[in-house]
Amino acid sequence: MNTEKNIKTLIVKEPLKLDxxxxxxxFPIAYETYGSLNSKKDNAILVFHALTGDQFVTGINPxxxxxxxxxxxxxxxxxxxxxxxxxxxxxxxxxxxxxxGPSHKDPNQKxxxxxxxxxxxxxxxxxxxxxxxxxxxDKLFSITGGSMGGMQVLQFISNFPDxxxxxxxxxxxxSHSAQNIAFNELGRQAITADSNWKDGNYTSNETxxxxxxxxxxxxxxxxxxxxxxxxxxxxRKLQEREDLKFGFDADFQIESYLRYQGSVFVDRFxxxxxxxxxxxxxxxxxxxxxNGNLSxxxxxxxxxxxxxxxxxDWLYPTQENKDIVIALNSIGADVGFVEIESDKGHDSFLxxxxxxxxxxxxxxxxxYEEN
Amino acid sequence: MKNEFQVIAxxxxxxxxxxxxxxxxxxxxxxLKDNKNINIRxxxxxxxxxxxxxxxxxxxxxxxxxxxxxxxxxxxxxYVILSQTLQAFLNPELVLDELxxxxxxxxxxxxxxxxxxxxxxxxxxxxxxxxxxxxxxxHNTPNLHMCTIKDFxxxxxxxxxxxxxxxxxxxxxxxxxxxxxxxxxxxxADLGIFLIEK
Numbered sequence: 425m426n427t428e429k430n431i432k433t434l435i436v437k438e439p440l441k442l443d444x445x446x447x448x449x450x451f452p453i454a455y456e457t458y459g460s461l462n463s464k465k466d467n468a469i470l471v472f473h474a475l476t477g478d479q480f481v482t483g484i485n486p487x488x489x490x491x492x493x494x495x496x497x498x499x500x501x502x503x504x505x506x507x508x509x510x511x512x513x514x515x516x517x518x519x520x521x522x523x524x525g526p527s528h529k530d531p532n533q534k535x536x537x538x539x540x541x542x543x544x545x546x547x548x549x550x551x552x553x554x555x556x557x558x559x560x561x562d563k564l565f566s567i568t569g570g571s572m573g574g575m576q577v578l579q580f581i582s583n584f585p586d587x588x589x590x591x592x593x594x595x596x597x598x599s600h601s602a603q604n605i606a607f608n609e610l611g612r613q614a615i616t617a618d619s620n621w622k623d624g625n626y627t628s629n630e631t632x633x634x635x636x637x638x639x640x641x642x643x644x645x646x647x648x649x650x651x652x653x654x655x656x657x658x659x660r661k662l663q664e665r666e667d668l669k670f671g672f673d674a675d676f677q678i679e680s681y682l683r684y685q686g687s688v689f690v691d692r693f694x695x696x697x698x699x700x701x702x703x704x705x706x707x708x709x710x711x712x713x714x715n716g717n718l719s720x721x722x723x724x725x726x727x728x729x730x731x732x733x734x735x736x737d738w739l740y741p742t743q744e745n746k747d748i749v750i751a752l753n754s755i756g757a758d759v760g761f762v763e764i765e766s767d768k769g770h771d772s773f774l775x776x777x778x779x780x781x782x783x784x785x786x787x788x789x790x791x792y793e794e795n
Numbered sequence: 796m797k798n799e800f801q802v803i804a805x806x807x808x809x810x811x812x813x814x815x816x817x818x819x820x821x822x823x824x825x826x827l828k829d830n831k832n833i834n835i836r837x838x839x840x841x842x843x844x845x846x847x848x849x850x851x852x853x854x855x856x857x858x859x860x861x862x863x864x865x866x867x868x869x870x871x872x873x874y875v876i877l878s879q880t881l882q883a884f885l886n887p888e889l890v891l892d893e894l895x896x897x898x899x900x901x902x903x904x905x906x907x908x909x910x911x912x913x914x915x916x917x918x919x920x921x922x923x924x925x926x927x928x929x930x931x932x933x934h935n936t937p938n939l940h941m942c943t944i945k946d947f948x949x950x951x952x953x954x955x956x957x958x959x960x961x962x963x964x965x966x967x968x969x970x971x972x973x974x975x976x977x978x979x980x981x982x983x984a985d986l987g988i989f990l991i992e993k
């Protein structure tokens with residue numbers, strides 16, 4: 425979890441009124457930056473992370489010692505070229521990589537746990553908006569992110585219509601579907617059913633609800649892949665054995681793979697944060713904020729939109745991404761859209777999918793040239 | 796750039812808002828954007844062509860004219876362009892109606908099946924015509940509803956669509972089509988270019 429060193433933090437003094445009605449102030453936002461801000465301050469890209477991401481977009485994540493979550497897309501000469509652009513990413517509030525969240529202490533020095541206020545996607549972007557002032561940026565060149573990152577992109581441009589020139593929501597939705605909520609609820613139930621969860625009052629000194637969190641991660645991980653992708657990678661291959669063992673060990677490679685994914689996840693993620701962030705996703709319904717008319721969310725912006733979906737993504741399928749395109753077209757907004765062919769499921773946006781990375785690079789670089 | 800595109804571009808005034816339906820690799824869009832300051836959008840069904848448009852810095856939506864034109868509001872573009880694709884739709888009438896709903900004006904070009912080389916080919920060779928504008932074999936052509944300049948001329952009239960300008964193109968020769976020369980143009984033009992409105 426939190427390796428206090430290596431984490432840059434902005435303390436937001438300004439009170440922030442949350443959707444739940446509570447107000448927070450003097451709270452930390454942990455962030456990281458890549459590349460450098462030019463003198464005109466017109467080359468900044470704010471990247472929003474997904475459910476289990478963090479501010480460490482690329483390079484080696486100091487907390488996990490592994491590659492950052494968007495290393496394929498962000499870095500020198502990559503799609504989001506850090507030789508050219510200044511990339512900012514912050515940990516969402518409710519998260520567990522240094523931003524204000526349930527593992528922080530309340531004013532009485534007691535760990536919040538589930539006493540932390542329930543936060544929304546709207547609260548997340550309102551908190552992150554403070555980074556613009558911090559860096560003295562009047563207008564971002566772009567905002568982008570996939571999955572929950574895409575939800576933040578949509579909410580951000582709706583809240584701050586003149587604060588970004590270009591807007592790139594990827595593999596996302598404007599409203600969490602019943603199926604999305606169902607999968608998140610499955611994860612939450614796995615966590616809260618773990619006897620170590622203790623209504624959220626576990627502390628880092630005690631045992632964490634690691635088993636529940638691992639099951640949540642395993643279930644979610646399946647939703648990030650496609651049936652075809654799983655079949656091609658694992659099929660019915662057995663795990664380091666010649667034949668079935670007639671027991672409940674991991675006979676199949678896919679079982680072993682999921683168990684591994686679950687176990688490495690609990691080392692870096694806080695179970696309560698998982699509850700809070702999935703809740704924020706479930707509550708996300710941008711159209712509802714505008715009386716059911718999604719177009720209204722974007723009516724005040726002149727930004728140039730580019731929306732990207734993936735053929736095998738069944739978690740945030742193409743149609744849900746196209747609904748955003750339709751809402752934008754119906755108000756004459758400048759919007760491009762492409763569906764990328766990929767067997768890698770929802771995770772495609774995180775992986776080496778050349779058509780995706782080329783489209784992202786070309787859109788950004790050509791838009792920047794027109795600046 | 797194709798002569799056809801030059802003729803289309805000449806029909807459009809500067810600073811207009813234009814939708815190119817079936818924009819392919821964006822050649823015409825790029826020309827209009829760079830030379831006439833056109834606020835240009837494209838709709839294209841092929842993923843590869845969409846990528847080529849993005850690489851040119853063009854705003855393009857991957858989609859199908861038969862399904863995806865309906866998302867655009869009425870008269871939201873000054874011009875909607877449909878170049879040599881009308882005959883490839885399952886329902887060309889519906890697409891034509893949509894073009895004229897979305898655009899204040901539409902520019903539609905059609906490969907002319909009445910062109911003498913086409914007639915000649917079928918008459919003397921007895922096989923489906925293959926020409927510069929109709930390059931495919933009968934079994935792999937995307938064209939479902941071939942028509943002649945005369946057919947299209949009569950069709951739009953029957954639908955009370957106003958023909959603002961109609962041009963016949965034969966290689967580099969551009970000429971105006973009217974009621975009196977329709978038969979001749981239908982024989983000697985390879986391509987018909989129609990500026991229409993409703």
